[in-house]
Amino acid sequence: MEDNPPTVMDTTSTANPESILPELLLRRQQRLASSAIQRNLLLEAAEVLADDTNYEDYFPPHGGSKPGKKPNLPCQFEFSYNQLYNHYFSDTPLYNENLLR
Numbered sequence: 001m002e003d004n005p006p007t008v009m010d011t012t013s014t015a016n017p018e019s020i021l022p023e024l025l026l027r028r029q030q031r032l033a034s035s036a037i038q039r040n041l042l043l044e045a046a047e048v049l050a051d052d053t054n055y056e057d058y059f060p061p062h063g064g065s066k067p068g069k070k071p072n073l074p075c076q077f078e079f080s081y082n083q084l085y086n087h088y089f090s091d092t093p094l095y096n097e098n099l100l101r
Contacts, residue, residue: 087094
């Protein structure tokens with residue numbers, strides 16, 4: 001037979017019934033308090049996640065083009081693309097793989 005520690009049910013025959021009830025009530029109160037704390041923490045976390053009023057503080061909205069602002073400068077996209085290709089990816093690149101290692 002195994003040597004298991006006595007449980008509350010095992011001690012009812014030997015212990016005073018008046019001391020068991022307060023102990024059971026105390027254990028139940030501790031369990032309820034810890035579950036209430038966990039539930040409150042979970043609700044607070046859910047509230048923070050669901051609260052999107054601070055979203056703009058972290059990620060300000062992109063304004064796009066606004067009236068009265070200067071237009072974008074010409075960036076010569078095609079010329080820059082061709083220069084990048086010729087410097088690195090053409091058949092005879094200016095910067096070959098030996099220089100980049």
